Amino acid sequence: MGESSDCTQARLTPLAIMVLGLLRERPMHPYEMYQTLISRREQRLANVRPGSLYHTVDRLLQRELLCVNDVGRAGNRPERTVYAITAAGSAQVTEGLADMLAHPVSxxxxxxxxxxxxxxxxxxxxxxxxxxxLDAMRAELSDLEGTIEAAEQRDVAEVFYLDVGLRVSVLRTQIDWLHVLARRIESGALEWPTRPHGSITETATTPTPTSQIPDVTRDHAPQEETSRT
Known part of the structure; x- marks a missing residue:
């Protein structure tokens, strides 16, 4: 298999998927892509910067996942290259999204x-x-809840901000858990090691000696076959 084929099969970055998703809507030049992503606040999904976006466009062009649709100039401004998605690019973004939805990544x-x-x-x-x-997380939660409220007021279909709903749910759970943890530590309900002179002093809970920890590998180790006579 040739080098170009290997490159085509390379995993798309989050920003590459976002760029190809925009080009599925209509052909755009890179600065328009950047403005659209920022206006939709999609920098919450990936690191969206002009330099990284232009680099991503160049890489996708090399991989023939997008192509030049038009080159134009407005007044004395520099030429602007408008890009469109190719059939290969559309297939790649479909495959990439399916993989991301189906397979959790550490x-x-x-x-x-x-x-x-x-x-x-x-x-x-x-x-x-x-x-x-927790203060920072609550501020982020408030901001995301405001995003959902604004989207609902503009009658934006929920399908376009499902990620915000998930983030809100995760944040609420994390805030509740971390708040309880902080209060348990603060009250002493959760025993905490002390460190005089930089060393750890054991808490009242004595750890289980290593010799008393069951060897779980013993029950699962492959048994040697005995020779038959």
Whole structure:
């Protein structure tokens, strides 16, 4: 299989899918794509910047997923190249969206790592930091709820902002969970390790000795076949 074929099968980036989605609506020049994405607040979905968008358009053109539709000039302004999606591009965006909807991807959110290692910090500091995060999350939630309300007032079909609904639901759940966690740490209901002189002092809960942890691999290890006589 040739190099161009391998490139065509490469996974599309989120911004590439957004660009191809716009071109499914109508041919556009890159600056119009950028303005449209920003006006729709779709920078919430990917890193939308003029430089990255122009680079994405160039890559899609090289892969023949879009093509030049027209080159025009308005007054003394520089020429503007208008692009259109190709049949291959339409097929790729359909395949890419189907894959993203069907298969969860491990995205390794930083909050998961931060919570897993939060015991490295003093309890009062963790409470302060969690409350700070909660303030930011509540502000984001309010902004997203405002987005939904504005869309409803403009009679925008819900199908065009399903991602906002999911984000609102996830944020509400995370806010509730983190709030309860912060209050448990603050009240002492959740035992927290102390760290005199930078070392960990065990809490009242004694960890299970390694020797007492059952070897779960023993029951699942492949058994050697005994020779038959």
């Amino acid at each position: 995205e390794y959110p930083q909050i998961h790592l931060a919570l897993a290692e939060a015991h490295e910090l003093p309890a009062d500091q963790v409470v302060t930091l969690l409350d700070q995060r």
